[in-house]
Amino acid sequence: MAVFATDNQAGSVALVLGGIIFLLMLITGNPLLTLGHGETQMRFAARRRRVIQEAVEAPPREARSALEALNTIDPRASRDSAFIRTSGMVYDRLVQAELIRLFPEFSIREQQNDGPSNFDIIVATPDHHSIFVELRSLQNPVSSNLVRQVIGMVSSSVMGGLLVSNQQLVRPAGMLLRQAQQNGNKVAFVQWRDEADSDALKDAVLGLLRQVGYGSLNEE
Template sequence: MSDVSESNDESEIVNEPEGDPLSGWSRFAAGVAGIALSGTGAAAVFITNNQAGSVALILGGIVFLLILVSGNPLLSFGHGDTQMKFATKRRRERAIEEAREASPQEARRALDVLRTVDPGAGSDVNFMQTSALVYERLIMAELTRLFPEYGVLEQGVDLGADLRVVTPDQRSVSIKMKYLTQKSFVSAQYVWQLLGMASISVEGHLLVSNRALTRPAAELLSAARRRGIKVEFSRWRDEQDNGDLHEAVSALLHTDGGAL
């Protein structure tokens, strides 16, 4: 499966506490408590000299009203910094799990929606791994549609490539996918890995990513092709990039020495 190796450059992700969404009765109770505390605090401002206590009552009422509106339990309330954390992790994990079970197209839409409504999901390791898995499934589905007369085979973890396209006369192309969620470009490091695979194989090798190559990576790839090494790169983001993907695979399949 394509990896998400750029996540090591990001700040360490701290696991948030989990919590289930509140029931209707719990939200009703939180609302009653919020109104009562807020009302008591507001009244206390005018009839007592304990302003700190009045403010605390009002803040407490606001907290319960926030619980009523959000439907999530309060997991943390820090005094001084006044930080509140609501349970979003379990809801996020449930959405990610559903995406893993859905078709590639439905999974992509679900992950896009999740990223929109929950921006923090983009830095979640589980989200990034699922996005890479869905990306691989999308490309496999598109290759199967683009080359219906060929075999599109999923490779094992230890074989280097993620997919292999095989023709009836046993010509083949190995495909390595790099789905990047944080970095903007595909570095020369990934091209060197591709060249390493190509140096011990007679078949063509294709690197596919949702990001573009850096200039050094593009120059390295061009130099390798000029030396006769059967390597190509295709940037694939969605179905609009199918033409480039088809061209790259076809070019590698029709070079000399592509037989297994």
């Protein structure tokens, strides 16, 4: 889930060209949104796979734009398992890149597979205060089960835990989260969809770090 940086211009160009081809097909009236069969549908499915594959290798912001365009032109893409999986991966990269931008003085790293817990990201300060960040790109609001899972992760860790999702909490999940906080669990939630939500992301990270003892942060 590391932030992807590449000098592979061919991949970027192919991604842009893929988007242009989709738009041209739409403008010229080819049956993008039909449920037809045959060679046309096969070509369209192949083009969808190509855009998704290119998104895997593209920088995260470019990949996000391509996937959003694909979903607009081809609503069926949102039910494609490869599209869902790639969207989640791109979302993780976007959040990690934003955390690195917001906190250049911190260590923002992925949890290793052999770690004691299954956290997505660990945010560590120079004086070794740390929290974990659990990332979830979802198609539906955040459930109580997911919040309960993150609370359990916090309970079994010395770190605070932040759940970040593109969706809002369902009402019972919000109540569960508040109850856990009142009981002393160092857990928080923030909805992050794009850079417009980055102030809330920054505040949530700082709030949790203060709870685990980091008090000498020089905020800009």
